[in-house]
Amino acid sequence: MTEPAIAVRGLTKIFPVPFHRQSITAVRDLDLRVEPGEVFGLLGPNGSGKSTTLKIILGLVSPTRGRTEIFGRDSRLVESRVAVGFLPENPYFYKYLTGEETLRFFGRLCGLGGARLRERINELLDLVGLTKARKQRLGTYSKGMLQRIGLAQALIHHPKLLVLDEPTAGVDPAGSREIRDLIRDLRHRGITVLLSSHLLAQAQEICDRVGILADGALVREGRLEELIAIENQTELVLENASGTLLNEIEGLAARSNARVIERRKSTTTLERLFLEATKK
Amino acid sequence: MSNEIDNLTLERFDASASARPMQTRHRAFSLARVRAITVNTLTELTRLKVFYVLLVFALLLIGSSIFMAQFTFQQEFQILKDVSLGAMSIFTSLLAIVATARLIPQDIEDRTVYTILAKPVPRLEYLLGKIAGVLLLLAISTLVMSAVFVLVLYMREQAVLHTTIRQMSAAPREQLDAAVRAVRASAFNIDMVPGITIIYLKACLLAALTLFVSTFATTNIFTIVVMAFIYFIGHLQATAREYWLQAHASGLITKIFLAVVALLFPDLQAFNLVDDIVAGTAISLGLFFKTALLGIFYTAIYTLLAAFVFYGKEL
Ligand SMILES: Nc1ncnc2c1ncn2[C@@H]1O[C@H](COP(=O)(O)OP(=O)(O)OP(=O)(O)O)[C@@H](O)[C@H]1O
Ligand SMILES: [Mg+2]
Numbered sequence: 001m002t003e004p005a006i007a008v009r010g011l012t013k014i015f016p017v018p019f020h021r022q023s024i025t026a027v028r029d030l031d032l033r034v035e036p037g038e039v040f041g042l043l044g045p046n047g048s049g050k051s052t053t054l055k056i057i058l059g060l061v062s063p064t065r066g067r068t069e070i071f072g073r074d075s076r077l078v079e080s081r082v083a084v085g086f087l088p089e090n091p092y093f094y095k096y097l098t099g100e101e102t103l104r105f106f107g108r109l110c111g112l113g114g115a116r117l118r119e120r121i122n123e124l125l126d127l128v129g130l131t132k133a134r135k136q137r138l139g140t141y142s143k144g145m146l147q148r149i150g151l152a153q154a155l156i157h158h159p160k161l162l163v164l165d166e167p168t169a170g171v172d173p174a175g176s177r178e179i180r181d182l183i184r185d186l187r188h189r190g191i192t193v194l195l196s197s198h199l200l201a202q203a204q205e206i207c208d209r210v211g212i213l214a215d216g217a218l219v220r221e222g223r224l225e226e227l228i229a230i231e232n233q234t235e236l237v238l239e240n241a242s243g244t245l246l247n248e249i250e251g252l253a254a255r256s257n258a259r260v261i262e263r264r265k266s267t268t269t270l271e272r273l274f275l276e277a278t279k280k
Numbered sequence: 281m282s283n284e285i286d287n288l289t290l291e292r293f294d295a296s297a298s299a300r301p302m303q304t305r306h307r308a309f310s311l312a313r314v315r316a317i318t319v320n321t322l323t324e325l326t327r328l329k330v331f332y333v334l335l336v337f338a339l340l341l342i343g344s345s346i347f348m349a350q351f352t353f354q355q356e357f358q359i360l361k362d363v364s365l366g367a368m369s370i371f372t373s374l375l376a377i378v379a380t381a382r383l384i385p386q387d388i389e390d391r392t393v394y395t396i397l398a399k400p401v402p403r404l405e406y407l408l409g410k411i412a413g414v415l416l417l418l419a420i421s422t423l424v425m426s427a428v429f430v431l432v433l434y435m436r437e438q439a440v441l442h443t444t445i446r447q448m449s450a451a452p453r454e455q456l457d458a459a460v461r462a463v464r465a466s467a468f469n470i471d472m473v474p475g476i477t478i479i480y481l482k483a484c485l486l487a488a489l490t491l492f493v494s495t496f497a498t499t500n501i502f503t504i505v506v507m508a509f510i511y512f513i514g515h516l517q518a519t520a521r522e523y524w525l526q527a528h529a530s531g532l533i534t535k536i537f538l539a540v541v542a543l544l545f546p547d548l549q550a551f552n553l554v555d556d557i558v559a560g561t562a563i564s565l566g567l568f569f570k571t572a573l574l575g576i577f578y579t580a581i582y583t584l585l586a587a588f589v590f591y592g593k594e595l
Contacts, residue, residue, distance in 0.1 A: 090391075
């Protein structure tokens with residue numbers, strides 16, 4: 001059996017509320033395994049405990065009960081974070097640093113330096129499309145630009161595991177497309193990705209497995225195609241089909257025991273339309 | 281189109297991954313990481329323009345030296361030293377408290393601390409980097425203030441020498457030499473160096489204490505108010521303690537109580553060697569080392585206490 005990239009066992013997090021008797025249970029008895037090389041999506045409504053779970057996995061918040069491990073090392077140990085890149089939700093960095101300085105700072109924290117770091121910074125700025133803004137202070141960056149520099153920062157030390165809290169939040173459709181393509185690329189390179197999102201269409205597109213959190217508890221978990229397949233239905237997409245052909249097919253269906261539930265014109269997605277219209 | 285992008289990014293990643301081995305081994309403590317945080321903290325403070333305090337200091341000195349031409353040179357130098365060292369002590373203390381108070385709370389509020397601690401950075405290194413940044417800032421400020429002070433003092437000395445020589449041009453050689461020596465002696469004395477060192481160490485102590493308070497404070501205002509309180513108590517406590525010891529027999533409990541008070545409210549009066557320097561009394565080497573050690577000891581203790589609280593802190 002291979003060692004999981006992330007193992008969460010019996011995790012519970014209770015936040016005490018100061019000056020009140022009751023407390024908030026952000027995560028309830030959560031069990032989770034992320035295998036190496038897969039893209040795992042943690043889905044759930046606002047306040048369901050996604051960010052809290054990710055922070056506990058990274059050792060930023062201490063669990064009330066249970067334990068979490070990264071590649072077999074306890075999250076509470078600093079070494080567990082050596083091969084991990086993290087993008088917090090709504091990332092916010094030092095306003096007074098430029099994009100380039102930000103990456104240099106985080107690179108140094110990961111033990112990089114010299115020509116190797118300089119090269120890596122150029123690569124990453126290019127990758128996230130911020131080469132032109134490299135000398136600009138982050139105080140002047142837009143939300144999407146901050147998200148991009150956050151992603152670059154997470155990748156600076158070639159991590160084996162990426163933890164992304166709502167990676168496409170605030171990013172325009174083209175940028176969001178690029179980020180999703182990037183995540184796919186990373187997966188091809190064998191990098192494990194754990195991401196949280198409530199943009200279901202996007203999660204559906206990139207995740208191998210998903211877990212759905214509701215009120216701190218995992219209510220569904222499994223391979224995406226298994227979870228969303230409707231076992232007794234099949235879709236058929238035809239091009240240039242005449243009305244007679246379609247009627248014939250419906251007739252055939254009626255004669256066997258099948259039923260045509262819906263017949264409609266194919267549509268493009270709004271995303272594809274948007275990307276076509278704004279393409280430079 | 282999409283394929284093109286994919287291939288490009290693919291290549292870039294391959295090139296970077298294969299050219300060099302992956303991670304360097306993680307070290308439990310790394311000075312390079314502390315240095316990165318120190319440099320960052322210094323950059324932050326510099327770009328916040330805290331150095332404007334120094335400008336105020338320079339203006340104050342130059343301004344006050346203009347008004348002093350009416351005194352005898354002994355008086356003038358004495359007042360100049362008194363004002364300068366006093367202002368230096370207050371400004372470095374102020375800088376230490378104000379610069380440190382917002383350092384950690386701001387990082388927590390902006391969540392930058394998440395991004396930093398999500399890297400393999402122990403919390404102790406983070407705190408050490410922060411405090412080192414402040415201590416460096418204080419060192420630079422102290423040096424700049426000393427330079428301004430020495431420059432102003434030197435210029436006044438030259439002016440006084442110039443007039444003395446002119447006035448005594450008819451006097452015999454030995455008398456002139458004696459007068460020149462008297463001017464020189466009352467301008468500079470070597471005790472200014474240990475005096476300024478102690479002023480710096482007092483600022484370091486206050487910075488470390490502010491760091492400690494800020495790790496459990498809920499707002500910056502709270503930290504600054506507490507520090508102002510500690511600052512005044514710290515200056516008064518030696519007197520209070522003597523009074524207390526006279527009034528009560530010095531039993532074990534009293535001693536423990538006083539030790540706790542001394543830890544919470546460091547005896548800042550002990551760091552006030554300015555009066556001696558101004559008066560021209562020599563600071564004994566023993567007293568200097570004792571005070572310096574006390575300063576370093578307090579700074580270290582408060583930093584460790586800050587680390588202790590910070591380790592248990594829910595971010
Ligand atoms: N530091 C904290 N102190 C008290 N309660 C907290 C704290 N952090 C999170 N919570 C609570 O824990 C619950 C889960 O929050 P969390 O941020 O994990 O949700 P989320 O799933 O990430 O939501 P979103 O989609 O809005 O980002 C919420 O009820 C929140 O109020
Ligand atoms: Mg969240």
